[in-house]
Amino acid sequence: MTASTIASMHAADIAARSQAGVAVEVVEETGSTNADLLARAASLDAPLLLVARNQTAGRGRAGRSWLSSSAGSLTFSLAWRFEGGVGRLAGLPLAIGVALAETLDKLGVQVGLKWPNDVLRDGDKLAGILIETQNAPGGGVWTVIGIGLNLLMPDETEALLGRSIASLPWLARMDRNELMAALLDGLAGALREFERAGFAAFSARWNRRHAWQGQTVVILDAGKTLHEGAAAGVDDTGRLLLDTREGRITVLAGDVSLRVKGALQG
Known part of the structure; x- marks a missing residue:
């Protein structure tokens, strides 16, 4: 161009x-x-x-x-x-x-x-x-x-x-x-x-189109790990579904970052 x-x-x-x-x-x-x-x-x-x-x-x-x-x-x-x-x-x-x-x-x-x-x-x-x-x-x-x-x-x-x-x-x-x-x-x-x-x-x-479906990810906020689990898509309100050791949880969009576990960049 x-x-x-x-x-x-x-x-x-x-x-x-x-x-x-x-x-x-x-x-x-x-x-x-x-x-x-x-x-x-x-x-x-x-x-x-x-x-x-x-x-x-x-x-x-x-x-x-x-x-x-x-x-x-x-x-x-x-x-x-x-x-x-x-x-x-x-x-x-x-x-x-x-x-x-x-x-x-x-x-x-x-x-x-x-x-x-x-x-x-x-x-x-x-x-x-x-x-x-x-x-x-x-x-x-x-x-x-x-x-x-x-x-x-x-x-x-x-x-x-x-x-x-x-x-x-x-x-x-x-x-x-x-x-x-x-x-x-x-x-x-x-x-x-x-x-x-x-x-x-x-x-x-x-x-x-979920790029990380089924992959283990961590949810970070200000560099601190909030949750870890397998990314399982989103629900009908846009919350991330995360399968953790304690069971499935939902994560609200906000000031958080998503990283593939072990990756340095997201």
Whole structure:
């Protein structure tokens, strides 16, 4: 993917290729598309996709940074309003993972899912999801869904992270407007389905793509082991099912990390 191809990404072209009926904006550079949409949430009256050709201060889950390359990554956020409170959003990060996986599958890419919010390719991280919320004026919740998708990852970025990162060089050669439109359509369709049925409509689909099904894992919080057991998928609310020596337990999504037992990276 050349710099000129990246520069050719335009909001009108993405919207013209999409069936989602969602407004699209593309900016040359910003710190964080999530932060930008959260700052505008009070004035929004419809869903909005914000794409950055270059993102300089991307954020990951639990306050981590998200490193990206303007030539090798797609970084974007989608603002979507839900009726009701944040309680009805249980399992949403996992549903977004399913939407990404199913869209990539249509493009010829098979991926796995890691609880609670990562997309993996051959065991390495391909995409991350960050969801932030803000109460909407007049009721409901504005949900900002931030996604970083690796296409071509420079060696220096992997060196900074100290681990390998998945990439999709053949999709990097795809027209960037067409790729972004396909992702938007998949996400919008999933969000409308989530509005109707919640995560229960996605749980079986997530479990079919569970990258670590049956493997022994540990659940960590601030570096401390909370639980250890065999990963057994998720339930209809998005909680991780873990088969421990004491029996099956459920683990809520939150400020925790999942590691294959003995692995140094997750």
